[in-house]
Amino acid sequence: MELIEHLGLGLEVALTPANLLYCFVGVVLGTLIGVLPGIGPVATISMLLPFTFHLPPTSALIMLAGIYYGAQYGGSTSAILVNLPGEASSVVTCLDGYAMARDGRAGHALAIAAIGSFFAGCVATLLLAAAAPPLAEFAVKFGAPEYFSLMVLGLVAAVVLAQGSLLKAVAMVVLGVLLGLVGMDTTTGDQRYTFGLPELSDGLGFVVVAMGLFGFAGIIASFDRPEDREILSRPLGRLLPGWKELKQASGAILRGTGIGSLLGVLPGGGAMLGSFASYMLEKRIAKDPSRFGKGAIEGVAGPESANNAGAQTSFIPMLTLGLPTNPVMALMVGAMMIQGIQPGPQVMSSQPDLFWGMIASMWVGNLMLVLLNLPMIGLWVKLLSVRYRLLYPAILLFSVVGVYSLNSSVVEVFIAAGFGLLGYVLIRLGCEPAPLLLGLVLGPLLEDNFRRALTIARGDPTVFFTRPLSAGLLVAAILLLLAVVAPNIRKARDKAFQE
Amino acid sequence: MSNILGVPKDTAAGVLFMVVGAGALAIGADYRTGTLLHMGPGYFPRMMSALLLFLGAVVAILGLRHRRSISEAAPPWSWRAIVTVLGGIVLFGFGLERFGLVASITALTLVSAYAERKRGVIEALVLAVSMNVIAWLVFVLGLGMPLALWPEAGGS
Structure with missing residues (x-):
């Protein structure tokens, strides 16, 4: 069995003491920021990315991945106990999780969330390991036109699945692509949009932009709403659920894992979409939907399994195609490129240690997370009493020192501050910053493949439609756009996001 | 709206x-x-x-x-936070290579602390000291980053 061989190799890498330590650091940090509202995985990963340059690539990626799926565990804790989603992907967990907590069943809700997440994490890891080789094999055959079309499809899908206005999201992608073109043109060597700043000739760093858009802008935006947080003073109740509850939740865990895994692979997916879809599904198929919102255990089990599954399967397109589907994956691509690894189908064969080590580390990390979250839940609950007013200066500190240390450049600190202002304005104008970051990462690749495709085709722009695979991808992108523009589907989509 | x-x-x-x-x-x-x-x-x-x-x-x-579609009122823009948070970052950037890590972090923390309306002077000072200690422990001692703590002698 090839799969077992691969996972064996991965485990060998993931279980070295150093990598175990980095995995542990990653999942602890992930849980921490997951519990704390106001700071999410995007801001944290961009904050820590600069400090990972000195690590070996495998260790760096293992740790950064741990932050992402660790945050899915932590997010449920604050959702259940404080009715505040620690992460966007735990928004729906608040509904029934908090209701269970008020009922004195907080312990059960937390335990079911952790068990569901663990199960989903294991399944998603296997899925990732099984799906990656055939996908990568397929993608190796891609030429420039196919890559261009694939990226267009990826961006379109990311936009369609994003929340809010479709047009604004498309404009944000284009804005991101434009920002991605800043710097030296790789083909001709000309400087573009650099305003004579030598710092810009390598392009705008995605860490710098992400820090501004997600870190700084997020801090400013947090002052739009006054902080009020009420810690549940009731006892947690018994932690381990009984057979009856476990049985009740098991179906939801299975369905949540399935739906989360599936939606995680899609561009624009990741953790959040799956949790919403799973909640809707559970409510729809329940015999008595009125229980939902009043402490239905399925409403915790489903979404919490789904968000963890989605967080992990969203690595599939990133690792096999080099296509980031959400901002966290965009940062992972950034992390790989800074380490000198060009993400894409060749990573699996050229860096098997890194590839399988990272996948296997997810299973190890999930195991650590269950142990961290269940017996030590009291510790995380205490963390919730840390006020944001004491927290944000520390976030700022790590952010600015991180940005500076990228290239020992204060100019980049100023650029990040500029993107902080832009990010806040965009948030206030109802523009989601995530598509911009995807555009920024994919911009240079889009241009490069666009050029190469046309060079191969001797300047014939129909090449994107005459090569069957490329045509298929583009047609899929167009159909997807049309489907959303069509009024009735649009209505359903808006309704889905409202729920 | x-x-x-x-x-x-x-x-x-x-x-x-x-x-x-x-x-x-x-x-x-x-x-x-x-x-x-x-x-x-x-x-x-x-x-x-x-x-x-x-x-x-x-x-x-x-x-x-x-x-015309006026939905519920959105909160006012957080001008205070924009000025203090971004101002603190810019001060940090200006100060770091001229006055060293300690002065820059102190400026960053003291200014950005007042993004919070109800902030006492003592609390802000305690924050500034703690941030300096954290920075020293993590960046200088832990990660060994080459950051000057104080203004370089003879520097501008």
């Missing part, structure tokens, strides 16, 4: 996109376009700038339709 000077927010967003698109076209005006076969540095940027300009116009115009 959050609007600046009575402009619907989609229209404001659209105008922002248009400004960036038009600006990118203007700055890139002398980038060589080239042909489809031999694309110059200006080809793709021009395509994207024009697309952004167009999308911005559509967003802006469609936004005007929603002038």
